[in-house]
Amino acid sequence: MDTAARPAFRPATAADVPALLALIQSAYRGDDSRAGWTTEADILDGSRTDADGVLEVIEGENSRLTAVEAGGDLVACCQLEHRGSYAYFGMFAVRPTLQGAGLGKVIIAEAERFAREEWGVAEMRMTVLSVREDLIAWYIRRGYTRTGVMSPFPYGQERFGRPTRDDLQFELLTKKLG
Template structure:
């Protein structure tokens, strides 16, 4: 477990975290509470962002993990990491709306990149982002991710992904090469 001076810790999620993680993810992306942060999807998608079964499935996946970020013992952020051959997938990223814009997201993505490089030897991080999320894509680009132009259809009609409020949604693949592990750069 890593501890920073401001009492932020990182750990792998357990089944007992599912209710808190669902609430966190929902608060960051959907409904009125999400509008206090800048990552809201409330203007493009209604309905739920995730559900307990979906989060539980990600936690149980042998190829991945959910990283829980806590402040003073309370979950304030999370992300999914999944091993995909030489690459790793970064998803289900949520930061409490009250803490967005303060640099926590930068720390989390840097820690996620460090872990997949150290633990799995990944040389690339991949993610998909809804292509109309220009502000979010720009944030990832400032962190070294690049747009690939490779698009995937949004699952219209599958309410597990939300209820679209527009008809032009699709996912774009973003990638970032990860530098080779330096000597002594092992898992902490």
């Protein structure tokens, strides 16, 4: 992929679920994820999500799952959910072999623009596994702030993976959209 070319953004559809599920899995879990830097393979086994979870985001009344394409290929995705005065950002995945080339910065900037201009929200929020210091640092460089507000990892719910450690929790990160 030519990382200098602007990728195409479009709302995902139900027909995209298998490709999106494969992309999300490849970016975070299993050996394929080790080609990129966002892997969770050392802290979680199993699935990152399932087909029902992806479809739920696509069909959600206040949500949008954006498919990102380059050269006609699905290369990334991200979730936005309109929650009143803020938008929630999640399900962010970039093909592992394209990570580190600047595509993620373009995608998050577009998500922020969409949330601000289309939904009129003043803040973006997300949750990140607190042990993912490298990923949190990346978001901080994009203007996000650590809040110290933690929520529990859903232990026992295999649709989110099988933890290899017992200290997982999510930290809330926020960013004012100006």
